[in-house]
Amino acid sequence: MSERKILTREQRRALLSTPAGWLACGFGSGLAPVAQGTFGSLAAILPWLLLRQLSWSLNLLVIAIGFVIGVWACDVAGRKLGVDDHRSLVWDEFVGQWIALLPALLAPWWAIVIGFALFRLFDVWKPWPIGYLDRHLKGGLGVMMDDVIAGLFAAVVLKLVLMYA
Template sequence: MSGRPSADAALPWPVPSARFMVARLSHLVALGFGAGLARVAPGTVGTLWGWAAFLLVDRLAAPGDLGWAVIVAAGLLAGWWAATATARRTGIDDPGFVVIDEIVAIWLVLWIAAPATLLGQALCFALFRLFDAAKPGPVAWADRVFKGPGWRGGWGIMFDDLVAAFCTLLVVALARFLWGGVA
């Protein structure tokens, strides 16, 4: 097998294999340690994986605000590098199987929206997926603004998910203001 994912006529992007994912550290990170291998809705699977990782780290390590700031910043930098390298390697500007952008974005949402119950986190998850998939207004703009090869394109892969995260947080803040909390 070559260093590129194989084509599948039923999907709008090539399907990466586990072999492709483990061939390079950048692929492993970009594919969310396997979440991007999902044949159906890899962005949703990546977001679920990110939520699960958030719960695990938050419960076991209790990193606090400074710790989460470092985790999100490191994830953003690692994601930018991994998305850039994987997009370059595959020749696809924004591969659907790159899910590190969803993972880091949901970490940002859950960290800033904290404290939230499991129901509140589920609402954050649903809102984020809605903004990320539907790409309304500012998210669509963010999806277009940094296109192309190289570091600019890698940043673009991350950027639209960050804008979707901020849109989610805006709705959460508005709901908390109007109704005194989100679950």
């Protein structure tokens, strides 16, 4: 089955019929007709605002758990859709965005905007090794890894911006 940009009604139903599918599509944010990654990244900011209240170490724990669960959920959902990394699978954006925003935990509000923009830049641009991982890793791990690295790139740049702002 080739990747379709917009899911059919049956694919939507199949995706939302399981906890893995519901999570993988970012609680529905990945079902937007366009810019699914952007909608997923925006939706990720809402729970991050709660995570922001936690310590650095608890944030890292939540991200690690989110990654492991995401590998499973995106693998299950991808197999259900018949597409390894369908655009509607945006849990990877949640985890990547949370990583990108780590330097913003104690920063002013504008750091959230910059962290969001940087993550979207690296996720879309896919410089090495992000693009390599996106093309060569398959299954749930492949869905998740490129966004984790994009989040790390964005976090490093955001940290530099905050250091010199």
